Amino acid sequence: MLFGYIGNSQNPNTIKYENQLNTSLSHYNNNAIQDTLMKENISNAFSYVIFSNSELATNASAFSYSQNKEKTTISINSNFRLGDTESPYYIRAGANATGNKNVFEFYDDGSWNNNVGINLGFIRRICSPSVFYTGKKETKKLIDNRREIYAREIIYNEIKYSNDNLKKIGELKKEIKSVNSSTDLLKNKDYTNLLEILPSIKKLLSEKKYEEAFVSLDKEEKKIKKFLTSVDSDEKLKKYIENDLLYNFDKENDITYGYSLTWFDLNLNLSNSTYKFNEDNIDDGIIQDFNNIFDLTDDINKLKSVISLSFNKTHNAKKTIWYYQLGVNGTFGSFLNNSLINGTPNIFQNEDDVFVIRDEDNQTFGFYENIDKTLATGAFNAYGAIFFTKKKNFGFNLSAQHEYLIRKPNNTYYENNFSVLFGPIFRKEKDGETSLTFGIDIGWKNGIYGTDVTNDFTGRIRVGIPFNIYTKKRKETKSK
DSSP: OOOOOOTTOOOHHHHHHHHHHHHHHGGGGSOSSOHHHHHHHHHHGGGSOOOOSSSSOOSSSEEEEEEESSOEEEEEEEEEESSSTTOOEEEEEEEEEEESSOTTOTTSTTOOEEEEEEEEEEEEEEEEEEEEEOOOHHHHHHHHHHHHHHHTHHHHTGGGSSHHHHHHHHHHHHHHHTOOTTOOGGGOGGGHHHHHHOHHHHHHHHTTOHHHHHHHHHHHHHHHHHHHHHTTSHHHHHHHIIIIIIHHHHHHTOOEEEEEEEEEEEEEEEEEEEEOOOGGGBOGGGHHHHHHHSOTTSOEEEEEEEEEEEEEEEEEOSSOEEEEEEEEEEEEEOGGGOTTOOSOOEEEEOTTSOEEEEOTTOOEEEEGGGTTSOEEEEEEEEEEEEEOSTTSOEEEEEEEEEEEEEEOOTTOOOOOEEEEEEEEEEEEEETTEEEEEEEEEEEEEEEETTSOOGGGEEEEEEEEEETHHHHHHHHHHHHO
């Protein structure tokens, strides 16, 4: 400690304060900042947009856009913390839309498959989150000494923190509000002792800077009130010292940076899949037979649900940011959501006079009458990203997935398959926070094991924009 016991004070409030302060300052023997500030910094880390294996940006409150040669996906999600900044629990709510055309052509006549749904999630932070600091002992020692001097101002200036002075400050504020050209507040003996304790305010009064003096008195009044209220109980005093005095000092002199976080993420996506066909999608020779049984003008709707569970780890250090995710998911929907379908499917009649669905590779996927039956698939997936440049704004990401069959309707085609995508990822930063994430990936999507996957080579672009940049702009505008 920089100081031992100060003087021979008999003020029980000051003695009580010093005892609690010594206990609170001992926290810094192994820590650089207050726990409250550290947890606040950790909670802010969830505003960073880092992509995952999913087409949806579910790791942060964000808008995302993803497009490849087959489909376009847009999503909007918000993460909400349950409880205060110390809470490890978050919930997620959002919406998403997927179409087989571009973002401006959902539900047009040329889009045979569209999905609109909601996203619900639960996040549980695990392990002990942490932040980092420079590690320089001299820097930390200087900050520790400054913090102690700052917090002990109440002890070495204990005469100021009394109910009598609080009352005098209130009276002096009233006097200032009614001051006139003939007023000389310095001659009023009622305030002599108070102004000796507050020499900076005495100087302002002597210079007739009454507005500045009033503002300074108001600040002193609030400080004294807070102290006198806090000594009512040990719990109030502890909160005052740690969550007010020390927290404010640490926030203004924060020597930490980055974070290390680990969490589990449980997510449920429910969407309505709409399928539509027209005469361009039916073999000319069977249109009449088809119309005798089915109504081509009717859209087909089927619930699609995706449930996923993932383990996530992110680490933002001085020179790099890295993130990885390991997960498993299950998808339940129509066989027309089969990830192996290439291009726009068409309706044909097989040798048994059954209407079937074929894709542009002439692969038959199932009977038309089974579209509303459920195809269930599962997937194991992994994703990793690293930013390594000086400003940590450029890096690479890699995603891999194994998709397998759980169950399928009769006479439905499906094969286990894999996806591997790799590419550069860019991060735009403003005021230490991510304002945009952009990625370009190339690789193999839904390639069937043991086959030539040349035609499965594809590419995609992804963009993520976090909400916090808009919130911050609104706050800055209001403060001007």
